[in-house]
Amino acid sequence: MKKHNFSAGPCVLPQEVMKKASEAILNFNGLDLSLIEISHRSKDAIEVMETARSLAIELLGLEGKGYKALFLQGGASLQFLMVAYNLLEKKAAYLNTGTWSSKAIKEAKIMGEVVEVASSKDANFNYIPKSYSIPEDADYFHITSNNTIFGTQIKEFPDTGIPMACDMSSDIFSRQLDFSKFDLIYAGAQKNMGPSGTTLVVIREDILGKVSRTIPSMLDYKAHLDKDSMFNTPPVFAVYVSMLTLQWLKDLGGIPAIEKLNREKAALVYGEIDRNPLFKGFAAVEDRSPMNATFNLVNEAHKDTFDTLWKEAGINNLNGHRSVGGYRASMYNALSVESAKVLVEVMQQLEKKVG
Numbered sequence: 001m002k003k004h005n006f007s008a009g010p011c012v013l014p015q016e017v018m019k020k021a022s023e024a025i026l027n028f029n030g031l032d033l034s035l036i037e038i039s040h041r042s043k044d045a046i047e048v049m050e051t052a053r054s055l056a057i058e059l060l061g062l063e064g065k066g067y068k069a070l071f072l073q074g075g076a077s078l079q080f081l082m083v084a085y086n087l088l089e090k091k092a093a094y095l096n097t098g099t100w101s102s103k104a105i106k107e108a109k110i111m112g113e114v115v116e117v118a119s120s121k122d123a124n125f126n127y128i129p130k131s132y133s134i135p136e137d138a139d140y141f142h143i144t145s146n147n148t149i150f151g152t153q154i155k156e157f158p159d160t161g162i163p164m165a166c167d168m169s170s171d172i173f174s175r176q177l178d179f180s181k182f183d184l185i186y187a188g189a190q191k192n193m194g195p196s197g198t199t200l201v202v203i204r205e206d207i208l209g210k211v212s213r214t215i216p217s218m219l220d221y222k223a224h225l226d227k228d229s230m231f232n233t234p235p236v237f238a239v240y241v242s243m244l245t246l247q248w249l250k251d252l253g254g255i256p257a258i259e260k261l262n263r264e265k266a267a268l269v270y271g272e273i274d275r276n277p278l279f280k281g282f283a284a285v286e287d288r289s290p291m292n293a294t295f296n297l298v299n300e301a302h303k304d305t306f307d308t309l310w311k312e313a314g315i316n317n318l319n320g321h322r323s324v325g326g327y328r329a330s331m332y333n334a335l336s337v338e339s340a341k342v343l344v345e346v347m348q349q350l351e352k353k354v355g
């Protein structure tokens with residue numbers, strides 16, 4: 001039986017997507033060729049790229065608003081640098097809410113001055129700073145919508161008056177937002193959309209062309225936009241799996257439908273964390289992420305018993321990141337409500353056993 005996969009990334013994807021993807025490896029579109037052995041310039045491959053790009057824009061509600069989607073390589077980590085390379089002329093503003101924001105800040109500093117408008121490092125990033133001001137003369141403001149490691153999520157985004165770039169790697173397509181508030185959105189596919197190997201970048205074209213430096217072609221958004229995301233050989237298979245997942249999401253009713261399910265899963269798991277005296281949540285309650293629930297045992301002596309219980313229940317990867325310890329239940333779009341219920345049952349079993 002398939003495991004209940006709570007992995008933080010790469011993570012669970014819909015089973016029907018896996019099935020279609022495996023068929024495409026053997027014989028794609030009845031071509032008697034594999035998807036991974038055809039030219040990226042062939043009609044069938046171009047169609048994959050174009051469908052994936054337009055589905056992303058459609059699901060985010062950004063059609064006709066001047067945005068384009070790219071599927072690039074180098075992970076979200078390369079975007080830390082690319083954002084700054086393409087947008088930072090003098091100064092950029094960053095909100096530091098965790099490991100990934102800190103890494104984004106480090107890369108941006110290579111390109112210019114970085115103002116850290118606020119940080120929650122003082123409390124091991126267990127909350128989202130809420131009162132801060134963004135310098136009006138900054139070239140852009142960078143924010144991380146969901147902090148995968150610490151299990152916090154930004155609920156309200158500021159009105160900036162300057163371009164806003166957002167790392168949405170771990171919660172893109174999971175909740176309704178006014179995505180047109182952002183001028184650039186990026187997300188590594190492997191958290192909520194597909195396999196590793198491609199990164200979605202959604203960009204409003206008119207924010208480009210404002211820096212004076214020469215941008216190497218592979219790091220230049222414009223070079224990728226001009227070639228319809230095929231400046232060089234794109235990772236067609238990773239994009240295809242992402243396309244299938246986006247298609248699955250659309251058929252399900254899009255972001256409003258998945259948000260409802262994500263809320264249901266989060267309510268189950270956080271409900272149990274709060275009810276069960278053996279556990280305590282890590283993140284500040286108002287900032288809790290429905291995607292990544294971080295929690296600890298009140299008494300570490302129960303660790304071996306709990307670990308045995310969840311492994312026996314067919315749960316995969318509930319271990320917390322080393323910087324938080326304890327446990328992390330990642331509940332991305334494709335994780336079923338059923339899996340969330342299994343986790344709750346296991347937590348209740350521990351209480352019966354040792355409570």
Ligand SMILES: *Cc1c(COP(=O)(O)O)cnc(C)c1O
Pocket residue numbers: 009074075076077078100144146147148167168169170188189191
């Ligand atoms: C995982 C993650 C990254 C890093 O993604 P890579 O594709 O491995 O470079 C960046 N930001 C966030 C929020 C993440 O969750």
